[in-house]
Amino acid sequence: MVKALLINQPRPSYRGWNDSTNRQRLLDACEDFSPQWVIWIDADEIIPATDIPLLRRFLDTEANPALAYGFEVLRMIGDENHYDKNKLWGYRMFAYRQGYTLPRRTLHFEPVPVQIDRCAWKRTRLRIAHFGSLTATMRRARYAKYREADPNRQWQSSYSELLDKPGHIWDLCPLAEGTKIVIE
Numbered sequence: 462m463v464k465a466l467l468i469n470q471p472r473p474s475y476r477g478w479n480d481s482t483n484r485q486r487l488l489d490a491c492e493d494f495s496p497q498w499v500i501w502i503d504a505d506e507i508i509p510a511t512d513i514p515l516l517r518r519f520l521d522t523e524a525n526p527a528l529a530y531g532f533e534v535l536r537m538i539g540d541e542n543h544y545d546k547n548k549l550w551g552y553r554m555f556a557y558r559q560g561y562t563l564p565r566r567t568l569h570f571e572p573v574p575v576q577i578d579r580c581a582w583k584r585t586r587l588r589i590a591h592f593g594s595l596t597a598t599m600r601r602a603r604y605a606k607y608r609e610a611d612p613n614r615q616w617q618s619s620y621s622e623l624l625d626k627p628g629h630i631w632d633l634c635p636l637a638e639g640t641k642i643v644i645e
Contacts, residue, residue, distance in 0.1 A: 465490050475610040484572045485563050492559055498524070501553040501572050505593040507541075508532075511635035512587050519587070519642045526556030529573040530643075531584040537592050538627045544590070545627040551589060552582050568607075568616040584644040586636055600624055 467486055472478070484501065491499060498520060502508065508516060524530070531552040535544035552571040555561075561574035573582065594600045604623040611617060 464494055475606050476612070478610045479567050480572075481563055481566055481570065488561060488563060488574075491557055495559075496557045497526075499555055499557050501551075502589065503591075503593075506534075506589050506591050509588055509590050509633060511633075515636060515640065515642060516587055519585070523642060524554075524556075527577075527581060528555070529577045529582045530554040530587075531582060532587045532589045533584075534589045534591050535633070536594050537590050537633075538595065538630055540595075541590065541592075542633050543630050544633060545630050546625075550584055553589070566616065568611055585642050586640055586644060587642060588633075590633065594623065597626075 467490060469483065488499065500508075529552050531550040532554070534549045534551045536546040536549075537543065538545045552573045555573055555577060558574070558576070561576055563572055564570045564575055571582075592599075593603050600623055604620050607617070607620045607623065611620075
């Protein structure tokens with residue numbers, strides 16, 4: 462259910478894209494709804510269906526509102542059931558608090574409020590399936606997008622890894638029943 466729609470002025474290109482400003486607008490809009498938790502999921506990402514019940518149980522029984530939580534971000538290849546790269550951690554979940562502010566970086570930052578100390582960030586076994594590199598064509602488009610958004614490599618020294626050909630392909634299997642969510 463859509464509760465609010467935020468609209469940015471259209472840009473002719475990716476130049477001027479400011480992820481921090483966009484996410485801060487979204488976070489500020491949360492004030493009208495007072496959510497318990499914020500989870501950042503981009504348009505080309507999903508939480509795998511098999512992880513949803515684990516996420517709900519975690520939020521209901523174990524999640525600590527003083528912490529921020531990281532998800533393993535999987536580079537999906539070919540379809541929704543296969544990935545080749547993992548072990549990229551994206552810290553995307555935290556309890557909502559009015560007045561939180563995000564880091565002021567244009568691109569490539571963890572969207573965790575600066576009020577949550579880095580030592581309070583914990584990894585989880587929960588996953589985000591990222592579809593932005595599903596095909597070679599999509600990998601090239603993603604590479605071009607970031608080259609346009611960051612032409613001087615101010616926010617990342619290289620984007621060549623976005624063009625990497627698929628490596629070993631793994632099946633996206635459900636996590637085992639009883640899996641401990643937080644990784645110590």
